[in-house]
Amino acid sequence: MSLARRIIPCLDTDGEWVVKGVQFQGLRRQGDPAAFAARYNAEGPDEVVVLDIAASRDRRPTFIETIRRVAESLSIPLTAGGGIGTIEEARAVVRAGADKLTINTAAVKRPELLTELASEFGSQAVVLAIDARQGESGWRVWVRGGHESTGLDAVSWAVEGASRGAGEILLTSIDRDGTLSGFDVELTAAVSRAVGVPVIASGGAETPEHFLAVFQQGLADAALAASIFHENRVPIAALKRFLASRGVPVRLEAEPGAC
């Protein structure tokens, strides 16, 4: 009996459609988020993340409706984020059916927001999303979808975020994102060792071995990927069986009807 390592498909959207981009650039449409969610509800991931990577203010109501439709299709936890900057925006996301919120740029601008959100929704609902890129020494935090450097040290920012109320860290390696060269195991391990909250590794996964490495050497509590799951290049059930066979505790749900 132990806490399972989690596998999380991520629906990157433009607010309305699932889109695909490499290293945060060049978006193209992949499908309806609610249809993906319905598929994933049956395929056995441990939660689903839906992000508005465009995060344009005008399209906010569209994204809220997308969250509602995705939540409707799921009987597992849902995390939503992208452009959340105030308690009111967070409340709309929670009301639409998200169990957790990711906060990124707004938390860098005003770290107190993490504390305010934790006191309103509980730490378990507040996920600090950190986009990190290798710097000259260590890793630096980048914001605005990876376009703007902050100079913050990623590990220190994770520690500060957790102490301010974030209950989880969603850690994306910008260097690896979309490259299919594997998670940044060193970055993940550095953050996971430094914080007392769970860490979700993201960016660069292509093979089951990449997941094994980020759980075993990267000390990740969860691992997230997008297109390899959307395109079924790594089927989630098969990935979990592989991880289980290598001694990683994962949740394998019985077939429907077995309960």
Next chain:
Amino acid sequence: MILTLVDYGAGNLPSVERALRRLGAETKRATGGAALAGADAIVLPGVGHFHALARALAQDGLGRMLRAEVDRGVPLLGICLGLQAFYERSEESPDELGLGWLPGVVKPLPTGVKLPHMGWNQLRRRGPSALLAGIPEDAWFYFAHGYAALETGEEVVAVCEHGVDFVAVIERGPLYGVQFHPEKSGLAGAAILRNFLELAR
């Protein structure tokens, strides 16, 4: 039969409602104590900080009406914070009172493990359970909490472990409580809710 969901602003109420409706249950939301009168069965959802629920219980006769309904034998399912409210108090908010149906104080989970306890975990059964009937022993449930009851009374029918053994499922008379989120626990969670619907019928 109509299931009454206590609506005090808990973040997971819509999910609980959706999960119950998926099972064909008829539900209504009750804001304030008066709306609980004559309920067939009640669900007390909850997630987040103990003070949110403790404050709600002290307002609008909510705590008083919950007591009256439970005294009348109406089945009540507490989820996560909803279960924690069955105890006397919580160290998360030491100045506020729980419902005091179960002896003990809700405590923080120990440091040395990642907190909050977030994700899927398994249970260890300690006795016969109506909520867990027909559910495989190794089923997984979704947890998201940093505090838990560590009591060991006979009402505890299943425990979970994260740094320490803690109360995962209680059953005593009309009281049913789960520390995990059945509304987010896939098929196993749906089976818990279905069992509650059956026993409430």
